[in-house]
Amino acid sequence: MTVKSAHRPIGVFDSGIGGLTVVKALRKILPYEEIVYFGDTARVPYGSKSPETITQFALQDAKFLLNRNVKMVIVACHSASSVALDELKRHFNLPIIGVIEPGAKAAVKATRNKRIGVIGTQATILSGAYERAIRRLCQDVEVIAKPTPLFVALVEEGWYDNKIALEVAKLYLSPLIKEQIDTLLLGCTHYPLLKRAIQKVFPNKIRIVDAGLETAYEAKEQLENLGLKNRHRKRPAIRFYLSDLTPNFSEIGRRFLGTSLEDVMRASLPE
Amino acid sequence: MTVKSAHRPIGVFDSGIGGLTVVKALRKILPYEEIVYFGDTARVPYGSKSPETITQFALQDAKFLLNRNVKMVIVACHSASSVALDELKRHFNLPIIGVIEPGAKAAVKATRNKRIGVIGTQATILSGAYERAIRRLCQDVEVIAKPTPLFVALVEEGWYDNKIALEVAKLYLSPLIKEQIDTLLLGCTHYPLLKRAIQKVFPNKIRIVDAGLETAYEAKEQLENLGLKNRHRKRPAIRFYLSDLTPNFSEIGRRFLGTSLEDVMRASLPE
Numbered sequence: 001m002t003v004k005s006a007h008r009p010i011g012v013f014d015s016g017i018g019g020l021t022v023v024k025a026l027r028k029i030l031p032y033e034e035i036v037y038f039g040d041t042a043r044v045p046y047g048s049k050s051p052e053t054i055t056q057f058a059l060q061d062a063k064f065l066l067n068r069n070v071k072m073v074i075v076a077c078h079s080a081s082s083v084a085l086d087e088l089k090r091h092f093n094l095p096i097i098g099v100i101e102p103g104a105k106a107a108v109k110a111t112r113n114k115r116i117g118v119i120g121t122q123a124t125i126l127s128g129a130y131e132r133a134i135r136r137l138c139q140d141v142e143v144i145a146k147p148t149p150l151f152v153a154l155v156e157e158g159w160y161d162n163k164i165a166l167e168v169a170k171l172y173l174s175p176l177i178k179e180q181i182d183t184l185l186l187g188c189t190h191y192p193l194l195k196r197a198i199q200k201v202f203p204n205k206i207r208i209v210d211a212g213l214e215t216a217y218e219a220k221e222q223l224e225n226l227g228l229k230n231r232h233r234k235r236p237a238i239r240f241y242l243s244d245l246t247p248n249f250s251e252i253g254r255r256f257l258g259t260s261l262e263d264v265m266r267a268s269l270p271e
Numbered sequence: 272m273t274v275k276s277a278h279r280p281i282g283v284f285d286s287g288i289g290g291l292t293v294v295k296a297l298r299k300i301l302p303y304e305e306i307v308y309f310g311d312t313a314r315v316p317y318g319s320k321s322p323e324t325i326t327q328f329a330l331q332d333a334k335f336l337l338n339r340n341v342k343m344v345i346v347a348c349h350s351a352s353s354v355a356l357d358e359l360k361r362h363f364n365l366p367i368i369g370v371i372e373p374g375a376k377a378a379v380k381a382t383r384n385k386r387i388g389v390i391g392t393q394a395t396i397l398s399g400a401y402e403r404a405i406r407r408l409c410q411d412v413e414v415i416a417k418p419t420p421l422f423v424a425l426v427e428e429g430w431y432d433n434k435i436a437l438e439v440a441k442l443y444l445s446p447l448i449k450e451q452i453d454t455l456l457l458g459c460t461h462y463p464l465l466k467r468a469i470q471k472v473f474p475n476k477i478r479i480v481d482a483g484l485e486t487a488y489e490a491k492e493q494l495e496n497l498g499l500k501n502r503h504r505k506r507p508a509i510r511f512y513l514s515d516l517t518p519n520f521s522e523i524g525r526r527f528l529g530t531s532l533e534d535v536m537r538a539s540l541p542e
Contacts, residue, residue, distance in 0.1 A: 044319075052515075152424075247321065
């Protein structure tokens with residue numbers, strides 16, 4: 001690898017703007033890397049759609065990033081990581097990282113009683129991707145997985161910790177409480193914002209794993225191994241491309257990123 | 272108009288499968304009409320997206336129906352009816368009916384105290400389309416409009432009348448209760464399934480207007496005026512095209528249509 005390629009940006013894509021949590025983690029772990037973000041806000045969400053459609057969308061999203069000369073692609077969307085990662089790796093010849101493996105690794109490390117709960121969109125849970133990733137790392141862990149799609153709508157409405165958020169968390173998570181999990185993997189970019197409500201409904205303290213940070217560490221390791229880390233010491237800007245400038249993107253984006261989004265562009269997808 | 276054109280199907284499109292409520296009403300009001308339905312399940316929902324993106328999608332959806340030789344297009348999606356109807360009428364030379372006008376007409380007819388509430392997606396409410404349609408019919412009606420996006424997620428989860436549905440209805444609708452509306456316009460295809468929970472949170476009985484049925488009556492009137500009503504007396508089949516066969520479409524579809532969906536095809540959109 002040449003020095004020139006190390007200067008290229010990291011590409012991150014997501015079904016919408018939830019993937020900004022991964023951008024936030026990347027800024028912390030890899031502060032000198034330029035980032036190009038693509039959020040498919042025109043077709044969001046992916047999590048309620050079929051594996052075929054999600055894969056088709058993910059291929060277009062990745063191609064958009066490759067056209068911006070990225071050195072690595074991070075799939076911040078759990079649904080896309082669950083169903084499309086192999087296909088993406090077959091199609092494109094550059095390092096591609098999903099959120100599933102890093103999340104699974106962290107959950108296996110965190111559990112003491114070897115009972116891990118996984119929550120996510122329907123596409124993520126139906127795929128069984130987290131179970132497979134966890135079992136590859138450790139055979140004797142019990143994994144209890146449950147789709148919790150309404151959590152996304154709660155976060156988008158800004159209802160993180162009100163009565164309704166707690167009621168929804170109670171209804172969704174009571175089967176996992178009965179299963180006595182000690183670790184819960186948040187298998188969707190939106191869920192970390194509900195962390196407090198989720199913890200509240202469990203009678204004991206549980207370990208909550210957010211794959212975003214783990215994925216940033218994985219990216220750092222791979223860049224170092226490949227000699228692709230940017231050696232410049234200037235904090236570069238992030239470019240945000242969204243397929244739709246939805247009425248809410250800037251408000252919701254700030255919640256995920258922690259700061260306001262600058263340099264946002266509307267981008268039509270390649271056919 | 273020729274007899275031949277009267278035999279052509281009615282086209283109905285929606286962002287997803289919520290528009291099947293309109294199909295259900297059409298089957299009742301116009302039992303001898305053939306129907307071609309297009310649901311854009313790959314890009315659903317529309318209601319959280321920008322007017323530009325919704326209009327672009329709506330033009331593609333209508334074109335898909337025109338390629339199936341329809342004699343009329345019904346826009347069953349409130350968000351698309353709110354922001355794209357004029358543009359659709361400019362583009363295509365055939366009768367096009369949205370759900371806004373029929374809904375507004377029914378609400379104006381229903382109210383006694385001239386205070387009408389309107390709830391819908393963000394796109395529908397931000398557009399002000401219902402207010403404009405109501406004011407065109409009656410100057411001295413007060414219209415109080417509120418986006419209630421989480422209602423869609425509740426219906427898709429099948430939570431119509433549980434504790435959470437009631438809590439969400441209470442939180443969303445308490446400003447409308449204070450405004451003493453006597454009529455509530457359900458400005459989204461999903462909301463009729465929450466009718467009972469919505470009525471429960473109002474202290475007095477209110478008139479709840481569902482635009483689906485009104486739209487079917489409007490279609491009947493227009494077909495009669497144009498001499499385009501099918502004179503055959505055989506109950507024809509409905510053809511359903513969906514841009515994605517999502518894991519849930521058949522279950523949710525049955526809730527909206529009242530019967531199971533037969534003859535469903537996956538359809539890619541024209542570019």
